[in-house]
Amino acid sequence: MRKALLIAGLIMLASGTAEAAKCGNNAQGFPKWLAAFKREAVASGISSRTVEAALGNMTYNRKVIRLDRNQKSFKLSFEQFLARRAPPSTIAMGKRRMQQHARVLDRVERKYGVPKEVIVSIWGLESGFGGFMGNIPIFSSLSALAYDCRRSAFFTNELMSALRIADRGQMRIADMKGAWAGEIGQTQFLASSYERYAVDFDGDGRPNLIRSTPDVFASTANFLRQHGWSKGGDWSPGSRNYGVLRDWNRAEVYRKTIAHFATQLRR
Template identity: 50%
Template sequence: MNVRQTLTAAALFLVWTNAAGAAACGNSAAGFGAWLEDFKQEAASEGMSRHVIDAALADASYDRAVISRDRGQKIFRQSFEKFSARLITPARLNRGRALLQRHANLLRQIEARYGVPGPVLVSIWGLETGYGADNGNFKTMQALATLAYDCRRSAQFTQELKDALKIVQRGDMSPAQMRGDWAGEIGQTQFMPSSYLKHAVDFDGDGRRDLIHSTADALASTANFLRGSGWRPDAGWEEGEPNFPVFLEWNQARVYARTLALLATKLSGGQ
């Protein structure tokens, strides 16, 4: 290798190490600002509107509350008996039954198109947000940026953050409207941005896929997700039956999937 080749190689090494350092994740707030600026450049280089990027991330900061929630998910370690008893309360059952009646026509239309029965959709709605009563109040962009910067699942949440920007760019929501749970879940049934892009539908026909304010869009999109995950119409959903694995696509925690199946069975009139 001659001197010119050596210098070129050294220059390339410096470029590579600087890029790697700039893109590095972190476990404290110290490097978040620099990481965020690098992310913005990366998103712009992939075709995202600079206006959308700047508007969505203008006030994003490292959110310690998000990190605390991410590190403290102990509820899924509970026994099925304890977990299900905590979530399937008489009040939740009664509310679910009332909503099945109120939205009977809508749910019939959704089942006709996607093959997913009303009790299943209402059960997800109830477990995720208390039937839309609590969609979460975390700033979605800030939550996703924090988790994308954090080293635990950086690659996964970097892509989710890019997908959230795409939702804004295609006009479904403004950055200010994007509020939800701590991990970036959006809407009445808590869609991650990647699932929103793939499965959100405009079922009420107003020209927008609004999973926050439109019950029709939220429930139909949930049915579309389940169908896309392998839901079989008229098949069972209890553990060991054909549709139970689809619940695990919705949430990988088996205790949650079993609770979801139980609530759907109760709402459908079973024991």
């Protein structure tokens, strides 16, 4: 009996240790976690060559964790956020970009039912109309965030998605750079969204959300349509389409800014 209890206790202790090794809040356990994750990725069907190319010499990215802990912009009031992210100069730039890309935006709107004003407002807010997409290698960002205990499950899924994108040859690992949370391209798709909603609208054989504006516009519209966007519907706060914008960004101040920006573009 005593021996059985001892064995049971050791099993529970081992189980607890294994569970704790799944994530961590400092650099100490990162190498062990990474080795286990790489084995899991290969077991899921991703080639060992891709896994090693993406993660082979990876180290813990402390900067990414600091940025994750310090998202102050979403604590601003709507007026403060609007002044910072969508001032009159940015809205004027949006109107020029909308005219510049009018033909392809009209095609996208006809196919997906999402107004060009909404697409361009998201484009402007996410990357300054493609001007700054981020330059952090996303495998560095995503591995740090997947290891971090705060949102480990969420970012582990994103890391797996990013590896699958690379393994299929949809993007080169060297090109997979973005913002600190691993977002990719001109409207900052997370890897799982890239897998599900990215569209090859320019017909070159694969979606490219970094360099192809037709692909960027169509993929953004496809995301919103797949999340329930109602063609011809309003996007003001309280509307059904405003609710769909929550699937784009859960921060109320961000959704309200998208809606305001799009309304200004329509005037």
